Amino acid sequence: EAQVTQNPRYLITVTGKKLTVTCSQNMNHEYMSWYRQDPGLGLRQIYYSMNVEVTDKGDVPEGYKVSRKEKRNFPLILESPSPNQTSLYFCASSFRGGAGYTFGSGTRLTVV
């Protein structure tokens, strides 16, 4: 089944403790991206990758890192999480930037 898999689905962590949210797709898509969704603010793009080893900032990249070492994986790294990064995170992929997107199921992160 064609899908984007995010892990974990839920995560509670403490301020400053490094964490990684994984994202993997099995559709050989070139494009992958990360978003956060907050009440009243909607979805906002964090980072995106047009292909392997090519990443670019979205609207809200501060406090996040990404890497795209292989086509299928696009992990989101929070090196020193803070409470304002408490949010619902989505990963998505598409054949190319601007094509239709497949979204992961989301990761609900709480930083205390």
Add this chain to the structure above:
Amino acid sequence: KNEVEQSPQNLTAQEGEFITINCSYSVGISALHWLQQHPGGGIVSLFMLSSGKKKHGRLIATINIQEKHSSLHITASHPRDSAVYICAVNLNYGGSQGNLIFGKGTKLSVKP
């Protein structure tokens, strides 16, 4: 001012009604997307448009590039259509179509 504006913010309809959700944008775009977010949180891509009109079942999406406006129509609405509908645009600058900007969504509730 938000670059992508949706209206209405909330919409309640009776089963069987014809529904229209509007999206206006103020930037140059390469494509416009309509997404559906289920009450459980999952996001599904409904349409990608760069011109004209697309139809899928009871859903119709149109875009007017000159007026920078798109509409999503639902014919013969059903309670299972209850969801948040989100408009998103790929920015068109620097040759990159990776940037995705979202509207804040329209929450639709269809009563039986």
